[in-house]
Amino acid sequence: MHDTLPYLEPTDFPAIKRTTLAVLQVNLGYLCNLSCTHCHVNAGPKRIELMDRATVDLILEFIRRENIHTLDLTGGAPEMNPHFNYLVMQARAMAVTVIDRCNLVILQEPGYEDLAEFLASNQVEIVASLPCYLEDNVDRQRGKGTFSASVDALKKLNELGYGQTDGQLKLNLVFNPQDNKLPPDQKTLEAAYKQHLFEHFGIIFNQLYAMTNLPIQRFGSQLISKGLFTEYLQLLKDNYCQENLPGVMCRNTISIDWQGFVYDCDFNQMLQLPLGANLNRRTHLSELQSDSLTDSVIAVRQHCYGCTAGQGSSCGGALA
Template sequence: MHATLPLLEQTDFPPLYRNELAVLQVNLGYLCNLSCTHCHVNAGPKRTELMDKETVGLVLAFIEKEAIKTLDLTGGAPEMNPHFRKLVTKARQLGVKVIDRCNLVILEEPGYEDLAEFLAANQVEITASLPCYLEDNVDRQRGKGTFQQSILALQSLNRLGYGQENGNLRLSLVFNPQGATLPPAQEPLEKAYKAHLRDDYGITFNQLFAMANLPIQRFGSMLVSKGLFNDYLQLLKDNHCAENLRYVMCLNTLSIDWQGYVYDCDFNQMLQLSLGAYADQKIHLKQLFGRTLTGAPISVRQHCYGCTAGQGSSCGGALI
């Protein structure tokens, strides 16, 4: 049982309005082979929620009809959805860039031995979670043995051509802080990651994304249990940078949950915050065909300061 999070109904976060839609971020379900302490989705091996075949078909139809440029797949472990490969293959046939938010360990699990080859064959961009380059820290955050499995997976990806400086198979890594702190500056941290992984394991990758932990779901519950929730929220507010408002991911992205319901971002999805364009209504993807959201308001609450604090944070790492 997770601690109840404080309500975030009131906010002084600045209003945001949508730009043209370019990215569809689709959560294929909460089933995962890991149970990471920083997970904002509360994913794990015992979760049963998975997007079904019909909803996957609806996602593909929306991508084609609305000329979506990027399909960003997340979970849980998105690869554990039985329709993952069909969705990837069809989206690539439509000329859409596909991003797989991969926990790396899944590539080493029984039954997924050919997954890396499938991703490479379809030129899927991999954004992989590796919350630290030190074994003890990773195992503490994600479970014993996960660091070594991640290293093996990265080495396999490198052998397939991922992570090469001038290659067409992009491999990005994701850093998350261990506790109630903001991530350090992304550029010097990336240099440290690259040097350590190259020198110790012969691993190369393209880019590091330094992401802040948002005070929701499993991470938020941990903050509440330790009496740190209000302090962390104040830390985010104290470090708010208005310039980041121009680059937050919700401006051009829609988040789709495993049932096909639509939200302004992945974090709002976890809080069940209605799409800002349709306040207080639960909107399904099938209701948005042919409708423009450009200029519509975005639902914001106090957790949004997690995206604008310091260097900013998005699914593509630091904003400035």
């Protein structure tokens, strides 16, 4: 489902403009080995949308031409795209920082046994979803057995050198609330994660990113079915913090979908809200120049309150 209508209504969210483009966030497709309840992409094993080689090459050409320094790969499970390894190697050859938004369980799936070693050998930064450090909570959100598989994957990453404070292999974890609440304080939660994971499993990692669930796609559908959509949106608005506005990720990032179309952020992509709120047509990466984005208007709607509520939320965690 797309549930676009609640978002396309007029909003009182403040107008914001883009700064200099620095990060290219690329959704390689909606295919995933999991079907998490908090997923705003509605990804899963039955999705067939995958970026093709021609669009991957277009991504690489844009990076080369526009001097992009960070490539942020997401999905679905981005590693399930058949051109994932090629894209990573080509980007790293240009000294681009590559981030893999990994669900961890994929590292344990048949056919992906060498994936962890590949990521390490290419010094790919891993941002790994682990929505809680307790087994029952993780399995409830992501499916039975996912916590155990995630722990095994984290141990393997640690063995490869990921998570060391003085190392080059960064391993950051992502927390998502289980219900219609804002995340707790990120620093406090990070300390709890680190203590529990080390004491029980010997696992270490660099940082924890506490992210707010946005009421889009699968999570939005659940809120609607429970009659909580309006209540949750009001929670986000009531906790709006203006100090978070300058740090929202859309100001220096654009989101590219599996077909190569451009959006102001990953959430707008899921709502099919075109770049700059140009509702008449979508912009394709093939027709985009990065200098045209500087000081351009960013498309905002009601869901944007999710990035500014409380301590704020971005692909790099809390803003406050």
